Amino acid sequence: MAYNFQFSGLLPYLQNLVDGLVTTVVITLITTVLGCLLGTLCAAARAGQSSFKSKVVGVYVELIRNTPFIVQLFFIFFGLPALGLRLSAWEAGTLAMVINLGAYSTEIIRAGIEATPKGQIEAAKVLGLTRFQTFVRVVLPPAIQKIYPALTSQCIIVMLGSAVLSQISVQELTFAANFIQSRNFLSFEVYFVVAGVYLLLSIGMRQLFNGIHYLVFPNLRAQR
Amino acid sequence: MNEFTNWDIFQALILAARWTVVLSLIAFLGGASVGLLLTFLQISSRTALVRIARFYVELFQGTPLLMQLFLVFFGLSLLGIDVSPWTAAALALTLFSSAFLSEIWRGCIESLPKGQWEASRCLGLSYFEIMRHIILPQALKVAVAPTVGFSVQIVKGTALASIIGFVELTKAGTMLNNATFEPFKVFGMVALIYFLLCYPLSVASRHLERKLNVTG
Numbered sequence: 001m002a003y004n005f006q007f008s009g010l011l012p013y014l015q016n017l018v019d020g021l022v023t024t025v026v027i028t029l030i031t032t033v034l035g036c037l038l039g040t041l042c043a044a045a046r047a048g049q050s051s052f053k054s055k056v057v058g059v060y061v062e063l064i065r066n067t068p069f070i071v072q073l074f075f076i077f078f079g080l081p082a083l084g085l086r087l088s089a090w091e092a093g094t095l096a097m098v099i100n101l102g103a104y105s106t107e108i109i110r111a112g113i114e115a116t117p118k119g120q121i122e123a124a125k126v127l128g129l130t131r132f133q134t135f136v137r138v139v140l141p142p143a144i145q146k147i148y149p150a151l152t153s154q155c156i157i158v159m160l161g162s163a164v165l166s167q168i169s170v171q172e173l174t175f176a177a178n179f180i181q182s183r184n185f186l187s188f189e190v191y192f193v194v195a196g197v198y199l200l201l202s203i204g205m206r207q208l209f210n211g212i213h214y215l216v217f218p219n220l221r222a223q224r
Numbered sequence: 225m226n227e228f229t230n231w232d233i234f235q236a237l238i239l240a241a242r243w244t245v246v247l248s249l250i251a252f253l254g255g256a257s258v259g260l261l262l263t264f265l266q267i268s269s270r271t272a273l274v275r276i277a278r279f280y281v282e283l284f285q286g287t288p289l290l291m292q293l294f295l296v297f298f299g300l301s302l303l304g305i306d307v308s309p310w311t312a313a314a315l316a317l318t319l320f321s322s323a324f325l326s327e328i329w330r331g332c333i334e335s336l337p338k339g340q341w342e343a344s345r346c347l348g349l350s351y352f353e354i355m356r357h358i359i360l361p362q363a364l365k366v367a368v369a370p371t372v373g374f375s376v377q378i379v380k381g382t383a384l385a386s387i388i389g390f391v392e393l394t395k396a397g398t399m400l401n402n403a404t405f406e407p408f409k410v411f412g413m414v415a416l417i418y419f420l421l422c423y424p425l426s427v428a429s430r431h432l433e434r435k436l437n438v439t440g
Contacts, residue, residue: 003302003303062423062426063415063419065376065422065426066376066380066418066419066422066423066426067380067415067418067419067422068379068380068381068382068383068384068394068418069380069383070383070384070386070387070394071383071394071397071411071414071415071418072415074394074397074398074401074407074411074414075407075408075411075412075415078401078407078408078411079407079408079411079412080408081407082406082407082408083408156286160286160287160288160289161288162288163288163289163290163291164288164290164384164387166290167387174288174290174291177294181298187294187298188295188298188299188302191291191294191295191298191299192295192299194291195287195288195291195292195295198286198287198288198291199282199283199286199287202285202286202287203286
């Protein structure tokens with residue numbers, strides 16, 4: 001192979017990469033928080049007594065889980081303005097990611113909720129807890145604890161999916177990579193480095209989530 | 225300027241969806257072959273082989289599919305190979321799905337009780353015989369539902385091939401949108417076609433899971 005790798009050609013563009021990385025991290029952070037919140041609400045609706053709400057959530061989950069993220073993104077970014085809802089690329093991208101993670105986390109959290117023994121809910125009722133209190137204090141904590149690893153993986157998958165936001169000109173990490181390779185034509189070098197950054201991001205995210213897991217659920221520490 | 229009726233748009237999209245289906249099939253078959261090899265590496269007793277396979281899986285699960293597509297597309301041309309979007313998309317999706325499939329299958333094989341291995345060894349069966357008669361038939365049963373479930377991810381993954389210029393359903397949608405300026409309708413139809421492709425697979429996966437759990 002006669003090709004010389006020129007990784008030094010990336011140095012002048014370090015700032016672009018850092019800016020892109022920051023955007024990716026910020027968007028991921030917002031998405032993780034809002035997406036898991038949306039998922040919890042939808043899972044509650046799914047497990048609740050109203051069959052109408054449960055059906056609406058069911059349709060939402062199936063629609064999102066069975067269409068590609070990029071199509072959802074294009075639909076929100078290009079399609080919604082036709083209905084009069086104009087969003088900036090950044091807003092549309094984050095919204096699409098929240099909606100996407102919301103659907104997946106609904107399914108995951110619902111699985112955790114369903115694993116709660118009936119007796120606990122009945123006991124909470126007997127103790128005079130309201131339905132809201134029962135859900136937040138009795139059902140949710142063990143459910144989250146059970147499905148935490150699955151939720152972590154899903155959040156990482158959604159973080160990796162943020163690469164697609166470059167296609168609607170959100171200036172995140174992949175956008176920076178595209179920009180740099182259009183300037184210096186070192187496409188392989190740029191994408192190689194950026195892929196490495198994503199790899200570190202996903203490893204770091206898993207470590208961070210594991211750390212939070214131990215902080216939030218002290219009983220795990222007691223077991224070890 | 226040409227006028228496009230809804231039917232024109234839908235027909236064009238359906239035609240483009242063929243390539244989504246073909247690419248999905250190639251990616252699934254390629255991913256399954258490479259994935260099977262990786263699965264055997266992952267459950268082998270040689271630490272070096274296990275490490276290599278683990279690294280491969282970690283690498284492809286920890287980077288965006290879009291990056292993998294770019295790297296294959298631009299990386300292969302560095303080697304002097306002329307890569308068409310076809311080759312790049314098929315290769316990248318194969319690598320991507322092999323990592324996930326081997327991880328799924330490893331989990332299925334490891335979910336079998338250790339005693340099965342030990343008992344077979346006590347009976348004097350060779351590695352090949354254990355695999356052929358004891359482990360694989362049982363693991364296969366566990367593996368069917370998650371494998372069908374993952375095929376949905378492959379179909380959705382092919383949408384990213386549109387970015388490197390492969391004309392499939394999503395790319396056709398983008399092109400039609402540029403011609404008609406009706407993004408709501410066009411991308412709505414694109415989403416609908418993907419849904420029609422993926423939903424039956426999702427339902428089948430759930431059905432298989434329930435059915436095989438009851439008998440298993």
